[in-house]
Amino acid sequence: MAGCASMPPPTAELGAANAAIAVATNPDSQHYAPDELAAARTELAAAQAAMAKQDYDRARALIEAAQTDADLARAKGRALAAQSQVAIKTQDNANLRHSLLDQEPLP
C-alpha cells in the first residue's frame, strides 16, 4: 500500500518544486509555456494543502507533478525563445549580407 505511515513529510521535495517554479517564472516560459507553469503552480498549491492534511503520499505525488511541469515550462520556454531568436538572427544576417556585401538574401 502506498500510504506508508513511516514515510516522512516530503518537505525537501516541496522546497525543490518551489525552486523549480521560481526558475520557470521567467519571461520566456511565461510567454511560451503559460499552461505548464499554471499547472505547476496549481499542483504545488494542492501539494501544500495535502501536506497540511498530513496526506504525504498525495502531497508527494502532487509535488512530483509540480516539479515536472515546472521543468517542462522551463525547457519549453527556453527552446521556443531560442528558436525564435534563430529565425530572427538568420533573417538579420541575410539582410546584412544583402545590404553590406551585395549578396542575395536567403529565400
Place this chain on the structure above:
Amino acid sequence: MSRSRIGATLALAGILMFATVRAEPPADPDLQRLTGQLAQLDADPSLGQLGAADRMRAHQALDALAQTSPRSDERKEALYIAERRLAAAQYAAQAELAEHQIDQLDREHDRILLEASRRDADRARQEAERLRMQDKAREEEAQRAEADREAQQQQAAGIASDESDQARALAEARAKAAALAQQEAALTGAATSNPPTPGGSEPRGPSIVVYGSAFAPAGASLRKDPHVKAQVDALVAFVQEHPDAMIRVEGHTDNSGNPQKNLVLSQQRADALKNVLRAAGIPASRVQAVGLGAEQPVASNATAQGRARNSRVEVIALRNTN
C-alpha cells in the same frame, strides 16, 4: 495464450532495443509509444547529445511508469509524469541546439561586418589608387603638351628638330649676332651723327634675342641645359662687348593665354636675364628689365612658328643718344 506470449516477446525485444531492460514485459501501448519517442530523441543526430539532465529524468520517469501496475491510480500519475518528462527532454535538447545555432549566427554576423569593413577599406584603397593614376596621367599629358610646344618652338626657330643641333645653331647665331653688333657698334660709333641705323632693323641699338624655348614652359627659370647655357654665355659676351651702353632687357610673349599673365611672364623672364647679367658682373644699374607681354609681336601669332618667334627676350645695347 501463445499469441499473447509472442506479442509480449516482441514488445520486450522493442524495449531491449531502446536500452532499458525491464523486469516484466510492458504490455501497454502508452509505454511503448513514449519509449519509442525517447529512443528517437536519443538517435537524433542533431539532438542526441543534448539536454542530458532532462533526458535522464525522462528515462527515469519511463522506468517508473513501467514499474506500475496497469489501471492503477499510480499508473495514471506515472503516465502523466512520463509524458511531461519526455516533452521536457525534447524541448531541452531543442533549446541547446537552438542556442548553439544562435552562437553561430552571432559569429556569422560579426564575420559579415568584418568582411564589409574590409571591402570598404579595399574600395577606399582602389579609389585612392585610381585618383593617383588619374593624376599621373594628367601630369604626363601636361608634359606631353609641353614637349609638343617646345618641339613646335624649335621648329619655328627654323632649327633642326634635334635639340642639340638647334641649340648649337642658336648659339652660333648669337655669336654671329654679337660679332655683327660689335661691328655695327664700331660703325655707328664712327658715325654718331648718323641716327638711322644700317638696315633700319635695329633702331635702338644692337640686340640679341633669347627665345622662349630657353625657359621652362610658362615659367621664368632658364632650363638647365648645356645649349641654354651657351646662349647665356653669348648674351653675356654680347653685353660685355658694349661696356658703355645701357642695356635694355625686354620680355615679350606670344598672344596665347591671359594678357595679364603674359605681361607678368614677360617681366619675370626679363628679370631672370637681368639676374644672369648681374651674376656675370654687369652692374644692375646698367640694366633695365621690362615686360611687354604680347603687344609687340615680330611675327604672326596665327602659326606656331610665329608664336615661337614672338615669345622672346630681346637684349638691346642702347645707343648713346647724345
